[in-house]
Amino acid sequence: MNQILVTEKLYITPELKRKKKIYKFNFLLSVFLICIFISLYIYAEFDRNKSESASQEIMENFDENSEDITIAKNNVLLIVLDNEEDNVVANNSNNGNNNGTKQKKKTTNNNNVQTTAEGFKYTTIATINIPKIGVQYPILDGQTDSVEETKALLKISPTKFWGSEPNKVGNFCIVGHNYRNSKFFSKVPTLENGDIIEITDLTGRTLRYSVYNKYEVVPEDTSCTSQITNGQTEITLITCTNDSKLRVIVKARAI
Numbered sequence: 001m002n003q004i005l006v007t008e009k010l011y012i013t014p015e016l017k018r019k020k021k022i023y024k025f026n027f028l029l030s031v032f033l034i035c036i037f038i039s040l041y042i043y044a045e046f047d048r049n050k051s052e053s054a055s056q057e058i059m060e061n062f063d064e065n066s067e068d069i070t071i072a073k074n075n076v077l078l079i080v081l082d083n084e085e086d087n088v089v090a091n092n093s094n095n096g097n098n099n100g101t102k103q104k105k106k107t108t109n110n111n112n113v114q115t116t117a118e119g120f121k122y123t124t125i126a127t128i129n130i131p132k133i134g135v136q137y138p139i140l141d142g143q144t145d146s147v148e149e150t151k152a153l154l155k156i157s158p159t160k161f162w163g164s165e166p167n168k169v170g171n172f173c174i175v176g177h178n179y180r181n182s183k184f185f186s187k188v189p190t191l192e193n194g195d196i197i198e199i200t201d202l203t204g205r206t207l208r209y210s211v212y213n214k215y216e217v218v219p220e221d222t223s224c225t226s227q228i229t230n231g232q233t234e235i236t237l238i239t240c241t242n243d244s245k246l247r248v249i250v251k252a253r254a255i
Contacts, residue, residue: 058114058124058138058157116156120149126166128158128174129198133187139166139174139199158185161238162225166201167254171234173225178240178248185239189214189248197252199235209235209252216246224249 112123126139141160142149153159154177164170176185191211200206217224224236233254241248 058140116149116152118148118152120144120146120152122149122153125160125202127200129200130188130191130195131198132195133190134182135185135187137176137184161236162222163227163236164233166199167205167207167233169229169231169233170227171225171229171236172199173236173238175238178242178244180242185237188237188239188250189241191237191250195252197235197237207233207254209233210255211250211252213249213251215249216241217249219247221247224251 113121114123115121120142122140122142124138125141127137128139129136137157139160140153140157142153150159154175158174158176161173161175162171163173166172176188178184178189179186191214193211193213195211197209197211198206199209224238235252237248237250237252239248240246
C-alpha cells in the first residue's frame with residue numbers, strides 16, 4: 001500500500017512575526033547583558049589582584065627598623081566600607097590608654113611615606129598575619145583621615161581604624177574589605193575563639209593575639225573601638241558581612 005505523506009503549509013502571520021522579533025531582541029539583549037556582567041566581574045577581579053600585588057609589595061619592603069614617633073590626633077573616628085561612611089566622635093577612656101584618640105606615626109624618613117594613585121600619602125605601621133585563613137598584609141595609616149583617603153587606602157590593604165599603636169596597651173582597631181573571596185579580610189568572619197593573630201610592629205616585635213569574641217553590629221555601632229581594656233593589649237578586626245548590611249567584629253587579646 002502506498003503511503004501518501006501530506007504536509008501542511010505553514011503560514012506566518014503578522015503576530016508570529018512580531019513575536020519572533022521580540023524573541024530575537026530579548027535573546028540579543030540577554031547576551032549583551034551577560035557580556036557586560038562578565039566584563040565587570042573580570043575588571044573587578046583584575047582590580048583586586050592589582051591591589052593584592054600592591055599590598056604584597058609593601059609587605060616585602062616593610063622596614064622593621066623605622067623610627068616610631070607618635071603624636072595624638074583629633075578625636076574624630078572615620079570608617080569607609082563599601083562606599084559607606086560613618087563619622088563618630090570617640091569617647092575618652094579613663095585608663096590612660098591614649099584617651100581614645102587615634103595615634104599617628106610621624107617620621108622624618110621620606111622613604112617610609114608612600115603615595116596612592118589618588119595622591120594620598122600613607123605609612124606602613126605594622127603587619128598582620130593570620131595563619132588559619134592565610135592572611136598576611138601590611139597595615140596602613142593615612143595622614144588626613146579624610147573619607148577619600150580612607151577609601152584609597154582600603155583598596156590597597158587593611159588600614160588602621162582607631163586606637164592605640166600596634167602592640168601597645170589599648171585597643172588597636174584594624175579595618176579591611178570583605179571581597180567575598182580569599183583576599184584582604186574576606187575570611188575574617190570565619191575566625192573562631194582561640195584562633196591566633198600575629199601583629200609585627202615597626203620595631204620588629206611580633207605579638208600573638210588570641211581571638212576571644214566575635215559578633216556583628218550595625219554600621220553606626222562603634223562601641224568595639226573602646227580603649228577601656230583594663231591594661232590589656234588588644235586588637236579589633238572590622239569588616240563587612242557578605243551582604244554588606246552589618247559589620248563583623250573580631251576581638252583578640254595578646255597572649
